[in-house]
Amino acid sequence: MDWWIPMSKEKRKFIKQWLFSHKNFLVYIAFILCLWLIFGFAFNALEWMMYLILLVLIFSGLFLASWCVKDFLQYKKIKENPNWKELLQSEKAWTTSEQFLLETLEDYASQLAQTEFQQREAYKEQLDYYTMWIHQIKTSIASSQLLIQALPTLPEKSPLEQELIKITTYTDFVLHYVRMETFHQDLVLREHSLDSIIRQILKKFATFFIYKNLRLSYESIDQVIVTDAKWFSVILEQILLNSIKYTDKDGQISIYLDGAYLCIQDTGIGIATSDQQRIFERGFSGFNGRMNYHSSGLGLYLSNEIAKNLGLELSVESTVGEGTTLKILLQQDKLDTRV
Structure with missing residues (x-):
């Protein structure tokens, strides 16, 4: 029911564009109005004909208004939650040009989905590679830690331990950085x-x-x-x-x-x-x-x-x-x- 709230800038813009895109129907209503005026005043037509034309005019206006409201509500729904697949399935082409436009959008959506799939696969391969690389590095780090622990207490031992801790931390850092893309899955x-x-x-x-x-x-x-x-x-x-x-x-x-x-x-x-x-x-x-x-x-x-x-x-x-x-x-x- 928010349609009846005083019109916002967005609604005025939508109505202006919608009326322009449906100008043929407006011409039809204008033609019916002209008939009503001509037969009613110029030719003094029968009363029943005047009422018939008036009813056609009223119903045409109501149909046009309901059509506009329906399109506006659909426009808001798409704007708030855009979904290419749902949009393309729900829309029907009424003209050859609209059919061509829908087919073009379907091709674009298909290409976009394919690109996203390829990017996900590439990211997965990259993540698998870094995970394997880090696992191998950590194996070497663990071996180095055992070797250092076996050393006698020397002045050089502490710096070596520190560097190994740094390497471990930085190695984990690389993996965390790569996994930020899928943070919420982890x-x-x-x-x-x-x-x-x-x-x-x-x-x-x-x-x-x-x-x-x-x-x-x-x-x-x-x-x-x-x-x-x-x-x-x-x-x-x-x-x-x-x-x-x-x-x-x-x-x-x-x-x-x-x-x-x-x-x-x-x-x-x-x-x-x-x-x-x-x-x-x-x-x-x-x-x-x-x-x-x-x-x-x-x-x-x-x-x-x-x-x-x-x-x-x-x-x-x-x-x-x-x-x-x-x-x-x-x-x-x-x-x-x-x-």
Whole structure:
């Protein structure tokens, strides 16, 4: 019944275009109106003929109005939920030109479906390749870890362990980056202890803290969150790796809860104000990444994309020379649960 609401710009535009495309029918109604006027006033026709023409005119007008309303409702339905297949099946051609147009659209829809299928197959092949490649790399990493563990305690042992952890993390990063295309197919939402997730990551990176003599400030966080533990861990790992990477020896990293925010704070080199608005962009490495370290600019981008899909929000506060605090808003009002 929203048709009877005072006309919007969209309705006026639709009616104008619809009347133009049905001008032949309008000419027919105009012809009937002319007959009514001519026979009624010029020739003083019989009363029954006048009523007959008037009835034809009224019914023609009602038919035209109902036709217009029906087309408008169909137009809104298609606009709100466009579906090529459903549209082409529901439409019937009334003229040769319309038939040609429908056939052209069917060909286009068929080509589009074929292209999408080929892209899905190509993506699947790419994902299978990276999965196989990562599996092979991890086998070599596991062998290297066993060899390093067998070594006596040497000054070189800790750096080797750190590099292996980095390789493992970066290898997983590649797989996560590729799988972002099918994120929701790999999503498993459950209740998890935030403290448990954090402690697992801290244990994984313990050797970095020891080697750089970094102080850790962390107290148990008694909070349960609904999330995918694997994807949430990817976010924390990328943030914590950045904090470790950009914090000098004898620095400090703090992890704490501030209201609805999980904060990871470091006493590192900080981020320039001009860079803070862009650190979540794909490929943006910033001044620090360009001048002092090798940076792909993908770590925080991936973290931010994952956070959006998990209903989280990342933000940063930083002062050059003092450190950086990266915050994760745990309020999951916009948790994306599409499958």
